[in-house]
Structure formats: structure tokens, C-alpha cells
Amino acid sequence: MLSELLHLLETDMKITTIIFDIGRVLNGYGWEDYLKKVVPDPVAYEAVERAIFKNPAWVEHDKGFLSEEEEIRDFVAAAPAYEKEIRAVYENLGECTWTLDYAIPWIRELKGKGYRVYALSNWPKHIYDQRGDKLDFLELMDGYFLSFQEHLIKPDESAFLRLMEKYGIRPEEAVFLDDTKENVLAAERLGIHGILFSSQEQAREELAALGVK
Numbered sequence: 001m002l003s004e005l006l007h008l009l010e011t012d013m014k015i016t017t018i019i020f021d022i023g024r025v026l027n028g029y030g031w032e033d034y035l036k037k038v039v040p041d042p043v044a045y046e047a048v049e050r051a052i053f054k055n056p057a058w059v060e061h062d063k064g065f066l067s068e069e070e071e072i073r074d075f076v077a078a079a080p081a082y083e084k085e086i087r088a089v090y091e092n093l094g095e096c097t098w099t100l101d102y103a104i105p106w107i108r109e110l111k112g113k114g115y116r117v118y119a120l121s122n123w124p125k126h127i128y129d130q131r132g133d134k135l136d137f138l139e140l141m142d143g144y145f146l147s148f149q150e151h152l153i154k155p156d157e158s159a160f161l162r163l164m165e166k167y168g169i170r171p172e173e174a175v176f177l178d179d180t181k182e183n184v185l186a187a188e189r190l191g192i193h194g195i196l197f198s199s200q201e202q203a204r205e206e207l208a209a210l211g212v213k
Contacts, residue, residue, distance in 0.1 A: 015171050015193070015210050018110055021178035022156075023123035025197050026137060034095045039085050048086055051079035064124040065150030065158045071126065094130025102200050109142045115212065119144035120163050120176070143167045146159075154178070155186035168189040175210055177203055 023029040031053045039045045051059065057074040068076070072090055078081045118141055125148040128135070138144050145163040152159040164171060173190035178184050178205050184194035195206045 008187075013211075015115070015173055015175050015212050017116045017118065017174040018207075018212065019118045019120050019163070019169075019176040019187075019192070021176075021180075021183065021197070022123060022135070023097065024179040025177055025196070026100060027120070027134060028098040028100055029096060031096045034092075035089060036045075038089050038092075041100060044082055044085055047079045047082050048089055051075050051082065052089060053213055059081055061126075062124050062147040062153045063151050064125050065151060068126055090126070092130065093124075094127050094134075097127060097134060098132050099134050104137050104140065107137050107199065108146075110212075111140065113213070116142045116169075117182055118133060118163065118167060119146075119167070120154065120159065121145070122147040124148055142212055154180075154183040157186050157190055160187055160192065162192050175207065175212065 002070045020026050031049070035045060035049060035053070039048050052075045055075060055078050057071075061071050061074070068090075072087060075086050075090065079086065083123075107117055107136075119138060121144075123146045128146065128148065143163075143166065145159065145166070145209060147153045147159070150159065150162060152162060156159075158178075162173075163169065174197060175193040176184065176186070176187040177197045179197045181196055184196050188194040195203055197203050
């Protein structure tokens with residue numbers, strides 16, 4: 001991938017726009033420690049993990065169509081014997097995400113160099129309401145797309161198209177950073193340059209290869 005980026009640098013292409021995913025890119029995300037705290041029993045832990053975090057409904061909830069009680073019912077349906085535990089875990093799901101020290105300085109750095117900066121993220125309303133203060137960096141950006149507000153989720157190409165239409169983003173001038181390969185590939189199909197994120201250091205290196213210093 002890096003050799004391809006170096007080749008692109010030799011062309012007249014110029015990146016003007018950086019689009020970030022949020023979870024595991026600008027925010028930490030993970031349920032294991034939180035779930036162990038609320039559900040310490042190993043058998044119950046596994047059942048609740050499958051019912052909530054490994055449930056296909058989890059991703060569907062990012063679209064923002066259901067009420068909180070409807071979301072809980074989806075999870076309980078997968079493990080009815082653990083309704084009490086499921087409700088307890090759902091109550092404070094915001095604890096599954098936390099701030100990353102580099103997020104705000106990185107955004108400010110890019111903005112200071114003249115880049116337009118956006119976020120495009122699958123993000124559920126329940127966690128947004130609980131952890132909105134952990135997303136302060138959104139106010140530093142030129143705009144953002146959160147799935148529960150737009151009722152679209154990645155890797156649906158319509159999510160990317162809506163962001164580009166809303167903010168006048170030219171795909172050939174944009175680069176998208178995400179920790180999920182399917183989402184990066186969806187962006188690339190639309191002509192956006194993609195970076196599969198694993199760390200800030202790795203992302204900086206690949207951005208530099210695209211001319212983003």
C-alpha cells in the first residue's frame with residue numbers, strides 16, 4: 001500500500017481534505033474491561049457479550065431508528081435468561097469509549113496547515129448521549145457525519161456520498177482513515193484515498209506519502 005501512495009505523490013494530485021473515523025482512530029473503544037466489571041461471572045460474560053457486542057443488531061442500531069427500549073429488547077431476545085445483566089450493561093455503555101490524547105492536537109495541527117477535517121463514523125445515539133463530552137474534537141472540525149443522525153452506516157457508499165455532497169468534498173482530494181478494511185475499500189471505490197488505520201504513527205507515515213505533512 002505504501003508503494004502505491006508514493007507513486008501517487010509523484011502525480012499532480014493534492015490532498016486538501018482529511019476524513020477520520022472515530023472509534024479506535026480518534027477515540028479509544030473496547031467493551032472487555034467494562035463488561036467484566038458489570039458481569040464478572042465468565043458464563044454470564046460470554047452470553048451477554050454475544051447478546052450485545054457480537055450481535056448483528058449492534059451495527060443496525062447505529063442507524064438510529066430505534067428507541068433505547070427497542071434496542072434493549074433486541075439484545076434481550078438473544079439471551080433472555082440474562083435480561084438483568086443486559087440492562088445493567090446497556091445503562092452505561094458510554095464507558096466503552098474514552099478520549100485519546102493525540103486526537104485534539106492532531107486535528108488542530110492539520111487545521112493549522114490548511115487542511116479541511118471531517119469525521120465519518122458509525123456511532124450510536126445512546127453512547128453519544130452518554131459520552132458526547134468525549135467527542136469535543138468534533139467542534140474543531142469543518143463538519144461531521146454520525147450514523148445515528150443520518151440513518152446510514154458504513155460501508156454503505158451512500159454514507160460517503162452524503163458527506164461529500166453536504167460539504168462539497170472532492171473525492172480525489174480527500175483521504176479517509178478507518179480501522180476497518182471494508183470501510184476503507186468502500187471509500188476507495190468512490191475515488192477517495194484510503195488508509196487502514198492501526199496507529200497514529202503508521203497513519204502519519206501514510207499521510208506523508210500522500211503529501212500531507
